Amino acid sequence: MIDLILWAADKATIETFALTHGLFTADDDGAATAKPGVAWSWWGGTGKVLQSHGVYDQDGNEVTPPAYLGGMVAVVRLHGAFFEADKIGDTGEQWERSKFVRYLRDNGTSGTVIGLHFYELDGVRIGRHDEVNARLAEWGAPGHEFAGGVNE
Secondary structure (H helix, E strand, C coil), X not given: CEEEEEEECCHHHHHHHHHHCCCEEECCCCCEEECCCEEEEEHHXXXXXXXXXXXXXXXXXXXXXXXXXXXXXXXXXXXXXXXXHHECCCCCCHHHHXXXXXXXXXXXXXXXXXXXXXXXXCXXXXXXXXXXXXXXXXXXXXXCCXXXXXXX
């Protein structure tokens, strides 16, 4: 199982990326649906990542609004049938054994944003979920976890 972060300017870019690169499939009506073994959700249900909390006075009035990271973020889990078909061998760290991740490394542009390593491909930055959560913890901002398993 691998958890990835997909970060782009908007939700449509992420959905197009997922369709183009085999994470989603389109039904007869053109609606995008995750393939078996691919679970995903918009970060925090909205796709927005809190960077810093707002400040409120004693009456609950907003003094300083919360700040959000620019763009939209999705959390994607590769597991089950998709992960079994995707993996390269049975030893080593899962991120290193993924055909999908190898494709990103070979075809994407490596970079660093807000101190996190990402591969960028087709307008989407793809990074490691655990590294993003660790950075958010440093900021005192909430991370995102799949609750109670996967949602397909």
